[in-house]
Structure formats: C-alpha cells, structure tokens
Amino acid sequence: MSTIRLQTEIPGPLSIQWAERRRTAVPRGTHSSAPVYIARAEGAVLHDVDGNSFLDFAGGIGCMNVGHCAPAVREAAQDQLGRFTHLCFAVTPYDAYVRLAEELNRRTPGSFPKKTLLVNSGAEAVENAVKIARTYTGRPAIIAFEDGFHGRTLLGMSLTSKVRPYKEGFGPFAPEVYRVPYGYCYRCPYSLTYPSCEIHCAHALENAFRRIVDADTVAAVVVEPVLGEGGFVAPPQEFFQVLHEVCAKHSILLIADEVQTGFGRTGTLFACEQLGIEPDLIVSAKSIAAGLPLAAVTGRAEIMDAPAPGSLGGTYVGNPVACEAALAVLKTFDDQQLAARAAHVGEWVRHRTRKWTAEFPLVGDIRGRGAMRAFELVRDRETRTPAKEETDAIIKYCWQHGVIILSAGTYGNVIRLLVPLVITDDQLEEGFSVLEAALASVTTLAAPCVRNQS
Numbered sequence: 001m002s003t004i005r006l007q008t009e010i011p012g013p014l015s016i017q018w019a020e021r022r023r024t025a026v027p028r029g030t031h032s033s034a035p036v037y038i039a040r041a042e043g044a045v046l047h048d049v050d051g052n053s054f055l056d057f058a059g060g061i062g063c064m065n066v067g068h069c070a071p072a073v074r075e076a077a078q079d080q081l082g083r084f085t086h087l088c089f090a091v092t093p094y095d096a097y098v099r100l101a102e103e104l105n106r107r108t109p110g111s112f113p114k115k116t117l118l119v120n121s122g123a124e125a126v127e128n129a130v131k132i133a134r135t136y137t138g139r140p141a142i143i144a145f146e147d148g149f150h151g152r153t154l155l156g157m158s159l160t161s162k163v164r165p166y167k168e169g170f171g172p173f174a175p176e177v178y179r180v181p182y183g184y185c186y187r188c189p190y191s192l193t194y195p196s197c198e199i200h201c202a203h204a205l206e207n208a209f210r211r212i213v214d215a216d217t218v219a220a221v222v223v224e225p226v227l228g229e230g231g232f233v234a235p236p237q238e239f240f241q242v243l244h245e246v247c248a249k250h251s252i253l254l255i256a257d258e259v260q261t262g263f264g265r266t267g268t269l270f271a272c273e274q275l276g277i278e279p280d281l282i283v284s285a286k287s288i289a290a291g292l293p294l295a296a297v298t299g300r301a302e303i304m305d306a307p308a309p310g311s312l313g314g315t316y317v318g319n320p321v322a323c324e325a326a327l328a329v330l331k332t333f334d335d336q337q338l339a340a341r342a343a344h345v346g347e348w349v350r351h352r353t354r355k356w357t358a359e360f361p362l363v364g365d366i367r368g369r370g371a372m373r374a375f376e377l378v379r380d381r382e383t384r385t386p387a388k389e390e391t392d393a394i395i396k397y398c399w400q401h402g403v404i405i406l407s408a409g410t411y412g413n414v415i416r417l418l419v420p421l422v423i424t425d426d427q428l429e430e431g432f433s434v435l436e437a438a439l440a441s442v443t444t445l446a447a448p449c450v451r452n453q454s
Contacts, residue, residue: 004402012050041068096323118318122259122285123151149229183235202242225271228260231409232374267343267370386411
C-alpha cells in the first residue's frame with residue numbers, strides 16, 4: 001500500500017494560506033526547503049494541513065533517527081511534563097541530567113573516564129567544547145576544515161566554511177580560527193587520487209603549522225567524521241588516524257563534531273567507532289532527543305573538569321523533558337537495534353544506486369557511511385561542474401510528488417538522505433522511485449549541457 005497520498009496540488013490551499021501569513025510575520029532569512037505545512041507525523045511519514053502524506057527523507061535535518069512520535073520517547077516526555085518542565089540545573093539539579101550524562105559517558109568511544117555537559121543545541125555544544133579545550137590547554141587557536149559546518153552562532157559561523165547563506169554579511173568573525181582542507185576525495189584540493197595520494201590532505205596539517213599557525217598555540221582541531229552541510233563527504237579511515245596522530249604529537253585536542261553523524265546515522269551509535277579513533281571531546285545533538293532541544297559535550301574527565309565551577313551552563317541547558325526523551329531514545333536504539341538498521345539502510349541504498357552513474361549523467365559521485373548517503377550532481381563529469389540548478393529542480397520535483405528531501409554541499413549540488421531509521425524497505429522503495437523519476441526528468445531537460453562519460 002502506498003505511503004504517499006496526494007489529495008491536492010502541492011502546495012495545497014491551506015499551505016498556501018499559511019505561506020501568505022508567514023510572509024508578513026516571519027523574516028525572509030528563515031527559508032524552508034519545501035512549502036508544505038505539517039499537521040502531524042509518525043515514523044517516516046509527514047501529513048500536511050491539506051491532508052497530503054509525504055515520505056520524510058530529511059528527518060528534521062537529521063533529528064528524527066528514531067522516527068517521528070516514537071512511542072517510548074513520547075511517553076517519557078509526557079510523563080516528565082506531568083512532574084516538572086524546568087528547574088535550571090544550575091539552581092536545583094535533578095536526576096535525569098545525571099542519568100543521561102552517565103549513559104553518554106558509557107556509550108561514547110574512549111576507554112577512559114569521561115564526563116558530559118548538556119546544552120541546548122549543536123552550535124552551543126561546539127562553542128562549549130572550544131571553551132573547554134582552550135581552558136584545559138591554555139591555548140587560543142582552533143583549526144577547522146574547509147566545507148565544514150559547526151553552527152550559526154558567532155563562533156559557529158567562524159568555524160563554518162560555507163559563506164552563503166551562513167556567513168554572508170554577518171562578519172566580523174571570531175579570531176584565532178584557522179582552516180585547512182578536508183579529505184574530499186571527489187574534489188581533492190591537491191588534485192591527487194586516493195590511495196596513491198597517501199592521505200596528503202591529513203599530513204598537510206603539519207604544513208599548516210609552518211605556514212598558518214604555530215602548533216604550540218593550537219588548542220584543538222574540530223572535525224566532522226562525515227561532512228554534514230558540506231555534502232556528506234566521507235574521507236578514508238586513514239585520514240582520521242593521521243589527524244589523531246598529529247594532534248597527539250603536538251598535544252592538541254581532537255574534537256569530533258558528531259552533531260549529524262551521531263546517534264546511529266552512520267551504522268554505529270557514533271561514527272568515530274568506525275574510524276579507529278578516540279576523540280578527546282565528542283559533540284552530539286540533533287537526534288539525541290528526537291528533536292527536542294538538547295546537545296552534549298562528552299570528553300575525558302580531566303579535560304571536562306578544567307573550567308571552574310559556574311563557568312559552564314545556562315538557564316535551559318539539560319532541560320528535564322529533553323533529558324528523559326534522550327534516555328528513551330537510547331532505549332529505543334537498544335530495543336530496535338537502530339544502529340544496525342542504519343547499516344542495512346545504507347546497504348539498501350548502495351545496492352539500489354549501483355547503476356545510477358550509468359543511468360543518470362548528472363550523478364557524479366555516490367558516497368557516505370551507513371544511512372548517511374549522498375549523491376553529488378555535476379553537469380560535466382570531466383570538469384565536475386556543480387549542477388546546482390538541476391539539484392534544486394530535483395528537490396522541487398520530489399516534494400511535488402510526495403518526498404521531502406534536502407540538498408547540501410558548498411556548491412548546493414548534493415542530494416542528501418536523512419531518513420528516519422525506522423523507515424521500512426517498502427517506503428524506501430517508494431521514495432526512491434520518486435527520486436529516480438526526478439533524476440530522469442531533470443536529466444532529460446538538462447541533456448544538452450550534460451556530458452555522460454561513464
């Protein structure tokens with residue numbers, strides 16, 4: 001039975017009415033990818049105000065790994081709502097914060113004592129990780145990567161690479177942030193080819209210490225195990241092992257930003273588990289509490305204890321409802337084996353798309369880890385000219401035909417999958433049929449400017 005049910009043109013009349021009200025009430029900077037207003041959701045399905053049903057391939061930008069309205073999460077949140085909604089952990093603490101910290105300390109990679117700080121968002125967690133690293137090391141500088149994304153706050157934007165729309169017009173930015181190339185094999189900044197390159201991009205960090213910033217002033221390297229907004233780029237495992245070795249050599253902390261890769265997206269609870277590294281600090285957010293505002297910094301106990309009492313925190317951090325939801329998320333992962341499910345989804349997608357480069361000239365690269373999959377679209381496979389307009393057309397075709405999906409990448413030419421991990425194989429099949437129809441439609445329209453060199 002079909003999950004997608006379209007009873008009106010998309011967007012429908014009620015969604016159009018809400019869009020008109022939005023134009024007078026909400027600033028234009030809060031852009032939405034799809035013009036449909038949602039009334040309810042469950043699992044991997046969204047229902048809009050006009051009675052249309054969509055498959056959700058965006059998952060609230062990676063927040064809904066356990067699915068919309070997961071029963072255990074809903075029950076835990078409702079139960080906590082009946083006790084209290086807020087106290088402020090800095091005034092009168094409560095056990096849910098401590099229990100969640102214990103769980104994250106136990107489950108994050110690293111065979112050493114750990115402690116966890118809870119905050120409200122991924123950007124806030126990144127900023128606190130930097131604060132902690134600077135306090136512990138006594139050093140000011142931070143190294144981030146080209147094409148990386150770490151949030152929209154001042155320091156988050158400073159660490160983030162992509163200018164438009166995240167940084168344009170918002171400067172000046174925070175000082176002592178330096179950037180080096182990421183392991184983006186499809187668009188190697190050194191025009192090399194893996195594996196003959198011998199992971200030149202990772203070893204180039206040492207060169208940065210000669211040309212860009214003194215290693216003795218660097219507190220931390222902040223890195224995503226798989227780029228999120230940057231286009232779901234998944235470097236070879238050796239890239240991270242070299243980074244880890246270089247950081248250890250210079251007493252620089254390694255901060256893993258697992259905001260989008262964490263909580264099962266890549267096939268393990270945290271992506272670092274697959275990379276053979278144990279970061280000093282791990283940042284998690286998004287699916288940690290199934291969409292409720294919550295994030296965490298988990299790291300070596302001696303590092304986490306460096307800041308003085310009262311120097312970390314905030315009014316709403318570690319909200320009790322969100323903490324109970326997060327504990328239920330972890331239980332759901334255990335009960336439903338969702339990390340393994342993510343690995344299955346990844347294999348399903350890999351098998352389904354194995355012929356895409358032959359069938360669709362626009363598809364230049366297919367990549368990712370686990371269920372974190374993406375397709376980079378190009379107008380010319382030799383020059384790899386980004387196909388942004390074609391990508392936008394595919395996104396539009398999809399939501400017009402019942403699939404909500406997102407783009408990504410510095411050039412806006414990557415289609416990324418962030419399906420709830422509870423999605424069924426039948427729903428995947430239905431959604432990919434729409435996606436393939438979109439690719440076929442746009443490929444036909446773009447045929448004069450696309451060169452198929454497969």
